[in-house]
Amino acid sequence: MRLLDTDVMIDLMRGYPPATAWFESLGNDDAPALVGFVVMELIRGCRNKEEIEALRKRLRPFEIFWPREKDFTDALSDLWTYRLSNDLKIMDALIGHCALGQRATLCTFNEKDFSLIAGLRLEKPYSRSTS
Secondary structure, eight states, rough: OOEEHHHHHHHHHHTOHHOOOOOOOOOSGGOOOOHHHHHHHHHHHSHHHHHHHHHHHHHHSSSSEEEOOOHHHHHHHHHHHHHHHOOOOHHHHHHHHHHHHHHHHEOSSSSHHHHSSSEEEEEOOOOOOOO
């Protein structure tokens, strides 16, 4: 299973061609899902009621997963360890540990923070131009 991080979802919603081509290449059996906290981050980016409704409609096909109790405990442990030394953010710890708990691959371009989570599988699903 693949879970999409916020950065990948933003690329999809903006119609970034490599993101949309990758997403369209996935079969129904390989459809990615979302962590509930990713949905919350996307909602936070909405500026008005119309954007909220458009987002709700766009996300309807996605299955949403939430962390288990152990995932919260492990995220807290990593925050104790990496908050000051590596600036691990709360949402990244929660998203990463939810993916780990689901035994999912997290599709993201945020390798810096997520690489702190031991055992988490990461994937850059498409190429991003550097310009």
